[in-house]
Amino acid sequence: MKYILFFLYNFGFVLSIYAANPNQTKSESTQCSYFRTGIFENVCKSGHTSKFKRYSNYQIQEYNSMFLKEKIVWTGPCSYKVTLLETNDPEMIDYVGNSIKVKMVKIEKSGYQTIEEGSSGNISTCRETKVGEIQK
Numbered sequence: 001m002k003y004i005l006f007f008l009y010n011f012g013f014v015l016s017i018y019a020a021n022p023n024q025t026k027s028e029s030t031q032c033s034y035f036r037t038g039i040f041e042n043v044c045k046s047g048h049t050s051k052f053k054r055y056s057n058y059q060i061q062e063y064n065s066m067f068l069k070e071k072i073v074w075t076g077p078c079s080y081k082v083t084l085l086e087t088n089d090p091e092m093i094d095y096v097g098n099s100i101k102v103k104m105v106k107i108e109k110s111g112y113q114t115i116e117e118g119s120s121g122n123i124s125t126c127r128e129t130k131v132g133e134i135q136k
Helices: 002-020 028-033
Strands: 038-044 049-054 058-063 066-076 079-087 099-105 111-118 123-132
Touching: none
Parallel strands: none
Antiparallel strands: 038 049, 038 123, 049 058, 058 066, 066 079, 079 099, 099 111, 111 123
């Protein structure tokens, strides 16, 4: 009987936490699926800023008259890998073919923070804000 009361007490406590914080009841998949396509503004801790359009399997990033076209492969509900396909940025041309693993964290209504790991093992973070939808 003690175990049943203990279980019911803890179950009620967990339910009250979720009721007080309804955003936590959304699954990761539901939260992140909104960001799979669209138009985004990107601001990184490194100082890099850009705007990009994300389609279902690639994205095009634009900054200072430069562009990056990246293949995007979703590896989980809130994680993906981007591979640089082409660019007109002379500083990035040697990185064509390289990939970055990205994890979406601190997910909010209009954006999320990223944790990005390059092929060299370097870690960086950015803030991506969805500013529009892509017209079909």
